[in-house]
Amino acid sequence: MAKQIRYGMVGGDLHAFIGEVHRKAINFDTRAELVAGCFSNIPEYNVETAEAYCVNGSRVYDDYKEMAAKESAREDGIDFVSIATPNFLHYEVAKEFLSHGINVVCEKPLCFEIEQGEELVKLAKDKGLLFGITYTYTGYTMTKVMKEMIAEGKIGKIASVSAEYAQDWLINELSPVEGAQENLSVWRKDPKYSGISNCVGDIGTHIENYVHYVTGLKIKRLLATANTYGHALDLNSNIIVEYENGVNGAYWCSQIAMGHLNGLVVRVFGELGSLEWQQEHPDYLRFTPKGGAPQMLSRGDGYIKEKAGASSRIPVGHPEGLYIAFANIYRNFISALIDKKNGKDVSGADFPTVSDGLSGVKFIHAVIGSAKNNSSWMEL
Ligand SMILES: NC(=O)c1ccc[n+]([C@@H]2O[C@H](COP(=O)([O-])OP(=O)(O)OC[C@H]3O[C@@H](n4cnc5c(N)ncnc54)[C@H](O)[C@@H]3O)[C@@H](O)[C@H]2O)c1
Structure with a gap:
């Protein structure tokens, strides 16, 4: 049976630190499937990561802009993108996906400038999109x-x-x-x-x-x-x-x-x-x-x-750790996404948002x- 939610990732190739944690955390709850990615600016790393996760080659992109444009044009395009690049790319990548109507989860810090953060808050609001920040703890x-x-x-x-x-x-x-x-x-x-x-x-x-x-x-x-x-x-x-x-x-x-x-x-x-x-x-x-x-x-x-x-x-006594902390953020984000698709109010959802990123x-x-x-x- 197809998963309820499709997602893509920018950054987070197999050699990176946090991208893999995101993917494992999302997999704890089985509702979202990785179907697209621009995992690295290094082409071999990009392809290698896609292959490891069985992402179809037609949805592995050299450039995140192409990914946002093509995914938003597909009927079965991604519901959200997860951004796990170094800081300098967060703003431009998030803006690109929001502009194409795609929900975002982004690593901290949200961006370089306060004005950029304010712009992202406004863009997400105007477009009616969810924007989570992975403040892990x-x-x-x-x-x-x-x-x-x-x-x-x-x-x-x-x-x-x-x-x-x-x-x-x-x-x-x-x-x-x-x-x-x-x-x-x-x-x-x-x-x-x-x-x-x-x-x-x-x-x-x-x-x-x-x-x-x-x-x-x-x-x-x-x-x-x-x-x-x-x-x-x-x-x-x-x-x-x-x-x-x-x-x-x-x-x-x-x-x-x-x-x-x-x-x-x-x-x-x-x-x-x-x-x-x-x-x-x-x-x-x-x-x-x-x-x-x-x-x-x-x-x-x-x-x-x-x-x-x-x-x-x-049960208590069996250490859970960082993966579960991450998984809880994603579980709440994905639940909110599903609720939103079903027309429910998600204002009380428990995950850090783009406003927290701006702070x-x-x-x-x-x-x-x-x-x-x-x-x-x-x-x-
Ligand atoms: N929430 C947390 O607890 C936590 C922990 C670690 C890192 N982070 C944040 O995560 C982000 C990434 O950190 P990291 O330690 O994983 O860095 P990293 O250097 O290990 O990984 C960066 C990834 O971005 C990719 N990348 C670089 N340029 C790209 C481009 N143009 N297009 C696509 N991919 C590109 C690289 O190939 C690599 O896969 C940072 O913003 C960092 O602050 C958060």
Whole structure:
């Protein structure tokens, strides 16, 4: 039986990092089929990836513009495109597919310029198209539990937020090691491909999105440092934020934090309790009620079955991980797409949208702008 949804992909050849994660995540739920692609600007990689996924040669395109035009003209054309290219292509590829009436899922950061992001928000709205952003970490079950607990008042009024994202994969940028192999994702260090930021754009935006998702807080202004260590772009950044309700938060992101691999940690402190979630132990959420002992809540236990628990796929104690977080974002996006086809209202769908992507771009500009202006306050 044919799948309900057809999709295509731009970027994400077999040698790339995240494209394969997208495809595997989509495959967890069996409703969408990969039928078209422009997986790489390197022709051999493009064909090789298509063959690995049994994509018919007639729907493997050398150029994403040709793909958008031809797919939109087919009766059995793709319902959505997934964009997993380096940052510099996100805006132009997304715009091309939206203009041809095709729904989009795009990697973060959404684009380089705020005006470009605003244009994409408007285009998606005007065309009535869905536009998801793969802010991965909002897909975890315990992230959703955290969001629900905060909304239910379990920690009371929020008093402070502390969040960090620590990696060390660019540690050699501090003191070069002779003969060390360049990482394949080296484009992240080059403004031409990455934009005005490396570290803040790549991982700081995850913090910004995550905190907003779980707390609902919106950043009003921020001040920041951004350390480049003599390189073109930032590798480490410290950020103080002020939310619209006057509460403060402190964020830190780093690619030179020796000994840290993918350490996204978010702590929210309220008047009645606190919550802490760590990406490297995603099935757990530390909850400390005022006057009580810290408790380690775990995914899939009875107390979370009803709502967030729906994101949990296998019994607790069996680690799920990043693929399922990604799969949850895609499951919700694809459900919304099916509902929309059936004329249902999808305004309450739970996946990051192009507006969240735009917030991320504003965040990047504010952080880099502040750092370049003696760490002065920048309004978002
Ligand atoms: N959500 C997350 O957690 C997460 C994780 C990693 C990366 N990302 C984002 O995903 C994007 C890709 O990152 P990556 O690490 O996979 O990069 P990568 O360098 O591993 O892969 C980039 C892919 O884009 C393809 N490409 C380049 N130019 C192209 C063109 N003109 N047409 C078609 N394909 C083209 C390359 O062939 C390659 O397949 C980035 O924007 C990054 O910020 C997000």
